[in-house]
Amino acid sequence: MATRTVVRKERRLRDIPPALAGLLSFLVPGLGQIIIGYWELGLFYAGSALSLVGLIIWRISVIAYKQETWAERIPVAFSRQGILWVLAIALAALWVLIVVDAVRSAARKRPRNQLGYVIILAMFFLLGWQIVDIDLVKLVTEFGDAVPIISRIAWPWPAAVFREEVAFQGIEIIYSDCDPGDVPPATPQVSGEPYIDVAPRCGELSDYGVAGTLLTVHGSGFRPNEEVVIWWEDPIGKEFRVRYQGDFVTAVTDENGAFAQEFAMPNLLIPPSAGEGPHAHILKARQTSFVGGLKPSKELLLAIEKMVETIFLGMMATLFGVALAIPVSFLAARNLMSASPVTLAIYYATRFILNIVRSIEPIIWAIIATLWVGLGPFAGVIALLFHTIAALGKLYSEAIESIDPGPIEAINAVGANWIQTVVYAVIPQIIPPFVSFTIYRWDINIRMSTIIGAVGGGGIGFLLIQWIRLTDYRAAGIAVWFIAITVAILDLVSSKIRERYV
Amino acid sequence: MLVVENLTKIYPDGTKALDNVSFTVEDGEFLIIIGLSGSGKSTLLRCINRLIDPTEGRVTWDDQDVTAASGPELRRIRREIGMIFQHFNLVKRLSVEQNVLSGRLGYVNPNMALLQRFPADVRDQARATMEQVGISALAHKRADELSGGQQQRVGIARALMQEPKMILADEPVSALDPVLAHNILQDLEGLNKQGITVLCSLHYLDLVQRYATRVIGLREGKIVYRGSREAIRAMTDEEFKDIYGEEAVRIETGRSVSGG
Structure with a gap:
C-alpha cells in the first residue's frame, strides 16, 4: 500500500538550484514552480498574481483618472483609496510567499500553500468590494429615499379602488374684460338646489403681482357644516380649484347650509381664440360626496386583464413548446440515436442546436420576436417558445436516456411488437418526468413572461415597466402584487402535481 | 425440446460472452445453469429467445429455428x-394487474392493447393467474409498492399469462432473501411438475441441489460441467468450488498481489 501511494504521487521533477527557482518566481510568479514540474500550482500562482496586478493597475487608473502619468496617478490613487495600501502590501506578501514556495519546492520540501490561497482569496474579495462599489453607509443612511416607493409598491391598494363622487353645487357666471355695465345673466335659483350669489359679477383677472377684483360669494341651501370648495371654469371650459393668497379657496357652511367667502379673481391666460371680451367664466361652489361602494380602478382592471394575458401567454408558449419538444427530444436521446453513424450525427446536431438556442436568454428572443411579429403577446409567445423547446428538449431527452431497459426487455420477451413495447414499457416510464418537467417549465414561462413583457412581449410586464417609468408606483405595486400572487399559486400547484406524478 | 448448437456471442467491444455452447433440453426438465457473474449465463438465456442476437450458432425450439426467425x-x-x-423488470408505474395482463400482449390484437385494454377473457385469465401465484389482493397496487418477493410473483404471473411451454429464469432469486428464494423456486418447481420446461440460472449450491434435474456449468462462455440430478445431489462443496474454482483462487491471488 505504502509503495503505491508514493508511486501515485510521484511526478517527474526537474532539479534546479533553489536560488534560481526563487529568482524565476520573483520575475514571473509561479515560473519557478512550473520549471520544477509543479505546473498546475505554478500556473495558478501566475494567473492569480498577474490578474491581481492587472486589476490593481486598472483601479489606480480609474481612481486617478485625471492624472496624466503614473508618477502622478499612484500617489493620488493611494491617498484617495486607503484600501490600495492593503492590496499593495498583500500583493507583496503573496509575491514573497510564491518565491519562498519556489525555493522550498526546488529544495524538495513539502509545499505549504495555505497562506498563499488565503491571501489570494482575500485580495480578490477586497478588489471585488472596490469594483462593485459597495457602500454600506449609503445603504443605511439613504434608506429613507426608498421608503415612499417601497411603501407604495408594498401597499398599492388605495390606487386599486375608488368610489364615485357626486357634486352638490351652485354656479354663477362672472365676466372678465368687461365694461362696468356688462352683467352676465343671473343663474336662476331652484328650490332644493344650492344657490350662490357673487358680487361683483364683472371684474378684472389677477395679473402677475396685481390682485384682481375681489369677489364676495354668499352661498345658501348647501348641506350644513360641510366644506365647500370653490372651482373656476375658464371660457374654454377648463376647470380648476381657485387659489387665493396661496391657499385653495374653501369655506365651511353653517348650520343653515350658508357660507360667505371672499377672494380675488384668479390669474389665467385667455387664449386669443376666445376673442374680445367680455369673457364668461363660471364660478362653482361645490360640495362633493361619495356614493355607492368601492369600485375597481382603471389600473386594477388593466392589471387583471394583463395578468390573464400573461398566464395564457405562458400557457400557449408551454403547449407549443411541449408539442415541438417531444419529437426533438427523441432526436436528442443518445440511447435511441446511437444505432448508426447517421442517427448519431443527427443526435449531435440536435444537441448542438438545442444548446445554442437554450444559451440565448428569452429576453433576447423577445427583442428578436418583437422585430419579427411586432409588439404584443404573440412576440412573447415566440420568445418563450424558442427557449422552451430547447430547454424541454434537453430535459425530455435526458429522461428518455435514463429509462430502465429492464421492462422493455421483459415486454419484448412476451412477444410484443414494437408499438406495444413503446406503449407498455417506454411511455409509462417517461410520463412522470415529462409531466414534471412540463409543469416546471410552465411555472418558469409565467415568471419569465413578466420579464418578456418589459421588452415589448405583451402581458403584465409591459404595464409594470410603463408604470415604473411614469413613476406611478402604486399602480406598479398592483402589477407586482399580481405577479407575486400568481407565481406563488403556480408554484404551489406545480409542486402538488409533481408530487403526485413522480 | 430445445436444442442449442455451437452458440457463440461476441459483443461489439470484443468480449466473448459465449464460446461454442451446445446442449439439449428435453421437455419437462428443470435445467439449472451455474457459473460466476460474467460467465455468460444471462447472455445464454437471452440468446434462446433472441433478446440478444447470437453471433454464431443455432437455437432450435420445437423444431423451429429461433435464430433464423424474424418479425x-x-x-x-x-x-x-x-x-x-433478476430485477423483475416490471413496469413500475403500472398496476400489478396491468403488468400481469402485459404478459398476454403477444396474443391479443395489437390495436386494442394500444389503449391498454384487454378482452374480458384475458382479464379473467389474469385474475385466475394472480390467484394461482397468490397476488390477487395486490391487483390494484402499483408494481413499485410491492416487496421483492411479491414483485417476482408478478413476474411469474406475467410469464404464465403467455401459457408458456418453457420458462427462462435469469437469476430469479438473487435479489431475494433465502426464505423467499425457496418460495419462488418452489413455485417454479410446481410449474415444472405441471409440464413446463424451466431453464434457470442460480448461484447457491443448496438451491441447485434441491431443485435441479440437470445442471450445466459455464465459465468464460464455455460449458465446463454437465451433471445429472444424481451427480449434482452427490456433489460436495469442494467439487462445486471446482467449477468456480480456479477463477476464485485467481481473484484471491490478485488481491494479495495488488495489496502487497
Whole structure:
C-alpha cells in the first residue's frame, strides 16, 4: 500500500538550484514552480498574481483618472483609496510567499500553500468590494429615499379602488374684460338646489403681482357644516380649484347650509381664440360626496386583464413548446440515436442546436420576436417558445436516456411488437418526468413572461415597466402584487402535481 | 425440446460472452445453469429467445429455428417462452394487474392493447393467474409498492399469462432473501411438475441441489460441467468450488498481489 501511494504521487521533477527557482518566481510568479514540474500550482500562482496586478493597475487608473502619468496617478490613487495600501502590501506578501514556495519546492520540501490561497482569496474579495462599489453607509443612511416607493409598491391598494363622487353645487357666471355695465345673466335659483350669489359679477383677472377684483360669494341651501370648495371654469371650459393668497379657496357652511367667502379673481391666460371680451367664466361652489361602494380602478382592471394575458401567454408558449419538444427530444436521446453513424450525427446536431438556442436568454428572443411579429403577446409567445423547446428538449431527452431497459426487455420477451413495447414499457416510464418537467417549465414561462413583457412581449410586464417609468408606483405595486400572487399559486400547484406524478 | 448448437456471442467491444455452447433440453426438465457473474449465463438465456442476437450458432425450439426467425415468427416463438428476471423488470408505474395482463400482449390484437385494454377473457385469465401465484389482493397496487418477493410473483404471473411451454429464469432469486428464494423456486418447481420446461440460472449450491434435474456449468462462455440430478445431489462443496474454482483462487491471488 505504502509503495503505491508514493508511486501515485510521484511526478517527474526537474532539479534546479533553489536560488534560481526563487529568482524565476520573483520575475514571473509561479515560473519557478512550473520549471520544477509543479505546473498546475505554478500556473495558478501566475494567473492569480498577474490578474491581481492587472486589476490593481486598472483601479489606480480609474481612481486617478485625471492624472496624466503614473508618477502622478499612484500617489493620488493611494491617498484617495486607503484600501490600495492593503492590496499593495498583500500583493507583496503573496509575491514573497510564491518565491519562498519556489525555493522550498526546488529544495524538495513539502509545499505549504495555505497562506498563499488565503491571501489570494482575500485580495480578490477586497478588489471585488472596490469594483462593485459597495457602500454600506449609503445603504443605511439613504434608506429613507426608498421608503415612499417601497411603501407604495408594498401597499398599492388605495390606487386599486375608488368610489364615485357626486357634486352638490351652485354656479354663477362672472365676466372678465368687461365694461362696468356688462352683467352676465343671473343663474336662476331652484328650490332644493344650492344657490350662490357673487358680487361683483364683472371684474378684472389677477395679473402677475396685481390682485384682481375681489369677489364676495354668499352661498345658501348647501348641506350644513360641510366644506365647500370653490372651482373656476375658464371660457374654454377648463376647470380648476381657485387659489387665493396661496391657499385653495374653501369655506365651511353653517348650520343653515350658508357660507360667505371672499377672494380675488384668479390669474389665467385667455387664449386669443376666445376673442374680445367680455369673457364668461363660471364660478362653482361645490360640495362633493361619495356614493355607492368601492369600485375597481382603471389600473386594477388593466392589471387583471394583463395578468390573464400573461398566464395564457405562458400557457400557449408551454403547449407549443411541449408539442415541438417531444419529437426533438427523441432526436436528442443518445440511447435511441446511437444505432448508426447517421442517427448519431443527427443526435449531435440536435444537441448542438438545442444548446445554442437554450444559451440565448428569452429576453433576447423577445427583442428578436418583437422585430419579427411586432409588439404584443404573440412576440412573447415566440420568445418563450424558442427557449422552451430547447430547454424541454434537453430535459425530455435526458429522461428518455435514463429509462430502465429492464421492462422493455421483459415486454419484448412476451412477444410484443414494437408499438406495444413503446406503449407498455417506454411511455409509462417517461410520463412522470415529462409531466414534471412540463409543469416546471410552465411555472418558469409565467415568471419569465413578466420579464418578456418589459421588452415589448405583451402581458403584465409591459404595464409594470410603463408604470415604473411614469413613476406611478402604486399602480406598479398592483402589477407586482399580481405577479407575486400568481407565481406563488403556480408554484404551489406545480409542486402538488409533481408530487403526485413522480 | 430445445436444442442449442455451437452458440457463440461476441459483443461489439470484443468480449466473448459465449464460446461454442451446445446442449439439449428435453421437455419437462428443470435445467439449472451455474457459473460466476460474467460467465455468460444471462447472455445464454437471452440468446434462446433472441433478446440478444447470437453471433454464431443455432437455437432450435420445437423444431423451429429461433435464430433464423424474424418479425411475427419470432414474436410467436417468444410468446411460447416465458421469462423472469433478476430485477423483475416490471413496469413500475403500472398496476400489478396491468403488468400481469402485459404478459398476454403477444396474443391479443395489437390495436386494442394500444389503449391498454384487454378482452374480458384475458382479464379473467389474469385474475385466475394472480390467484394461482397468490397476488390477487395486490391487483390494484402499483408494481413499485410491492416487496421483492411479491414483485417476482408478478413476474411469474406475467410469464404464465403467455401459457408458456418453457420458462427462462435469469437469476430469479438473487435479489431475494433465502426464505423467499425457496418460495419462488418452489413455485417454479410446481410449474415444472405441471409440464413446463424451466431453464434457470442460480448461484447457491443448496438451491441447485434441491431443485435441479440437470445442471450445466459455464465459465468464460464455455460449458465446463454437465451433471445429472444424481451427480449434482452427490456433489460436495469442494467439487462445486471446482467449477468456480480456479477463477476464485485467481481473484484471491490478485488481491494479495495488488495489496502487497
